[in-house]
Amino acid sequence: MGVTPIIAPSMLSSDFANLASEAKRMLDFGADWLHMDIMVKFVHFVPNLTIGAPVIESLRKHTKAFLDCHLMVTNPIDYVEPLGKAGASGFTFHVEVSKENWQELIQKIKSNAMRPGVALKPGTPIEEVYPLVDSENPVEMVLVMTVEPGFGGQKFMPEMMDKVRVLRKKYPSLDIEVDGGLGPSTIEMAASAGANCIVAGARYSYIPYAKLCFGKSGEMLTSFLQPRSKQICF
Numbered sequence: 001m002g003v004t005p006i007i008a009p010s011m012l013s014s015d016f017a018n019l020a021s022e023a024k025r026m027l028d029f030g031a032d033w034l035h036m037d038i039m040v041k042f043v044h045f046v047p048n049l050t051i052g053a054p055v056i057e058s059l060r061k062h063t064k065a066f067l068d069c070h071l072m073v074t075n076p077i078d079y080v081e082p083l084g085k086a087g088a089s090g091f092t093f094h095v096e097v098s099k100e101n102w103q104e105l106i107q108k109i110k111s112n113a114m115r116p117g118v119a120l121k122p123g124t125p126i127e128e129v130y131p132l133v134d135s136e137n138p139v140e141m142v143l144v145m146t147v148e149p150g151f152g153g154q155k156f157m158p159e160m161m162d163k164v165r166v167l168r169k170k171y172p173s174l175d176i177e178v179d180g181g182l183g184p185s186t187i188e189m190a191a192s193a194g195a196n197c198i199v200a201g202a203r204y205s206y207i208p209y210a211k212l213c214f215g216k217s218g219e220m221l222t223s224f225l226q227p228r229s230k231q232i233c234f
């Protein structure tokens with residue numbers, strides 16, 4: 001399988017007043033990316049308001065890490081230039097709000113030197129992302145939401161693993177990210193289904209655990225050392 005395991009703690013659950021040191025702590029513990037949840041409590045996409053380009057710009061001054069931005073907004077195209085200028089690395093928009101302009105969006109994300117990804121909410125059928133992956137100018141990652149977007153700390157939806165399995169079978173080398181409710185009891189399920197990119201609220205103890213789920217050389221282990229890995233981490 002041509003994918004690399006990526007552990008991307010979500011900084012949504014970190015102390016925003018100490019974002020730079022929280023980010024360093026995650027990276028020191030082995031995080032590969034930093035997952036940045038950009039939400040605007042506006043026209044009902046999510047009932048929450050989090051961070052925007054100014055925060056990404058400030059954080060960029062403190063780290064060279066891949067900043068994996070997850071846009072929970074109704075108008076992602078308006079954020080492409082500001083986030084590109086701010087130093088974002090990945091730009092993942094929601095398919096539900098981009099049906100009319102995803103081609104333009106992908107093009108614009110790439111021309112602003114970011115990596116495009118598409119996310120889908122739990123109620124959205126997986127088939128909706130196929131055209132974006134099959135396109136001549138495709139997204140490079142699919143983010144399967146395993147909670148309703150809006151808040152950290154929610155319960156993982158195991159039924160979303162069917163989407164991950166179908167995607168992995170169809171696209172062996174696609175980056176598949178799972179986001180929401182990932183932790184000790186769910187990371188293994190997601191990795192076994194075929195997810196290679198694990199977002200989890202910024203709890204550093206999950207990072208080594210998540211890494212163990214993939215094995216040292218990056219292969220996905222479906223029956224890894226459960227008792228031992230759990231002892232090491234918790």
Ligand SMILES: O=C(CO)[C@@H](O)[C@H](O)COP(=O)(O)O
Binds near residue numbers: 010
């Ligand atoms: O996008 C979102 C929520 O909308 C996520 O990135 C969460 O922030 C993940 O937090 P946990 O579920 O791991 O606490």
Ligand SMILES: [Fe+2]
Binds near residue numbers: 010037199
């Ligand atoms: Fe997210």
